[in-house]
Amino acid sequence: MTKKPKAHNNPIYVTQPSLPELQEFIPYLQKIWDNKILTNNGPFHQQLEKELAQFLGVPFISLFANGTLALVTALQVLRITGEVITTPYSFVATTHSLWWNNIKPVFVDIEPEFGNLDPEKIEAAITPKTTAILPVHVYGNPCKVDKMKEIADIYGLKVIYDAAHCFGVKHKGVGICNYGDLSILSFHATKVFNTMEGGAIICHDEATKKRIDYLKNFGFAGETTIMAPGINSKMNEIQAALGLVQLNHYDENIKKRKDIASTYRKELTNIKGISMLPEPTETDSNYAYFPIFINEKEFGISRDQLYEKLKQHKIFARRYFYPLISEFSMYKTLDSSNPSNLPTAIKLAEQVICLPIYPDLSKSNTSKITDLITNNA
Numbered sequence: 001m002t003k004k005p006k007a008h009n010n011p012i013y014v015t016q017p018s019l020p021e022l023q024e025f026i027p028y029l030q031k032i033w034d035n036k037i038l039t040n041n042g043p044f045h046q047q048l049e050k051e052l053a054q055f056l057g058v059p060f061i062s063l064f065a066n067g068t069l070a071l072v073t074a075l076q077v078l079r080i081t082g083e084v085i086t087t088p089y090s091f092v093a094t095t096h097s098l099w100w101n102n103i104k105p106v107f108v109d110i111e112p113e114f115g116n117l118d119p120e121k122i123e124a125a126i127t128p129k130t131t132a133i134l135p136v137h138v139y140g141n142p143c144k145v146d147k148m149k150e151i152a153d154i155y156g157l158k159v160i161y162d163a164a165h166c167f168g169v170k171h172k173g174v175g176i177c178n179y180g181d182l183s184i185l186s187f188h189a190t191k192v193f194n195t196m197e198g199g200a201i202i203c204h205d206e207a208t209k210k211r212i213d214y215l216k217n218f219g220f221a222g223e224t225t226i227m228a229p230g231i232n233s234k235m236n237e238i239q240a241a242l243g244l245v246q247l248n249h250y251d252e253n254i255k256k257r258k259d260i261a262s263t264y265r266k267e268l269t270n271i272k273g274i275s276m277l278p279e280p281t282e283t284d285s286n287y288a289y290f291p292i293f294i295n296e297k298e299f300g301i302s303r304d305q306l307y308e309k310l311k312q313h314k315i316f317a318r319r320y321f322y323p324l325i326s327e328f329s330m331y332k333t334l335d336s337s338n339p340s341n342l343p344t345a346i347k348l349a350e351q352v353i354c355l356p357i358y359p360d361l362s363k364s365n366t367s368k369i370t371d372l373i374t375n376n377a
């Protein structure tokens, strides 16, 4: 079969999953077919846990079927109950993980610089029922981790980071998932490192890893012992094998993402009405997302008008994160969802648009996008 030439007006989505050449993956499939081990901590699963721990510079990692089940389980591992302080400016799964554990989410506003949970506002939201903080390193930019820890230590709270955007990110030379009591990752198709669906919990000690592994396997702590009503959220061998192959291409993919991010930054700097997040200091970034923020008065058209204009040219940017989680019907009646509590989150949600960024986004398509944005007459 001959390869089809690339059409010039193919739709461009906010992301396109990275996949290795099929040829590179087939020997792994052959092994699975030969040994008939499909799941339950098989050889590829064990190998991926080992390689990822090394790659991410973390002590212990447990693989999951997806990031959402990793979040749900992380809360159970630490026996989190009552109220948890979290951000409304995230993907809805962050808060859903609390709902699935019968925990009340308490939304706290974000800081304007990076859009992460604002540590300055956390203390005012702590009550006798608060047991943990669930921040998100949104767009892959590190939260104020030292400040989070300081507050958690004073009040005796756990910190669980939703690090779904953060694969491979380092902060002050340290893998970002080393911060907090636990961190969770997502390997969903749309993330910088994918196993089609997948996720992980990172923890600091072997005893905790054991409990995590029990909980993702129905709670089995031995042949006849069930330690809790665990779920089934194990990663299977095909997912784990794909992860091993994907890891070989991670660095080259991040380099390509970095080039695209630099182009966007260069072309969109000094455009009236457009602002971007600063580049975080002391951080090795993964360039997972490229959000820009539209000030309608200065830019001339609204964020939604720009979004529609790009759509007309088959460029499907996304408004991450709009609407805020606190605006969804199941959460909007919470006291903490009151808009007066969340002014910065509301502002960012109204202005944000995430531009397409993925390793195979061509230079010509990147220019097409920046031209459309800057020629806004």
Ligand SMILES: *Cc1c(COP(=O)(O)O)cnc(C)c1O
Pocket (backbone or CB within 6 Å): 066, 067, 068, 069, 090, 091, 093, 094, 136, 162, 164, 165, 185, 186, 187, 188, 197, 198, 199
């Ligand atoms: C993707 C994502 C998740 C959920 O991960 P899945 O693997 O899709 O279940 C959770 N939180 C955030 C912030 C995400 O972006």
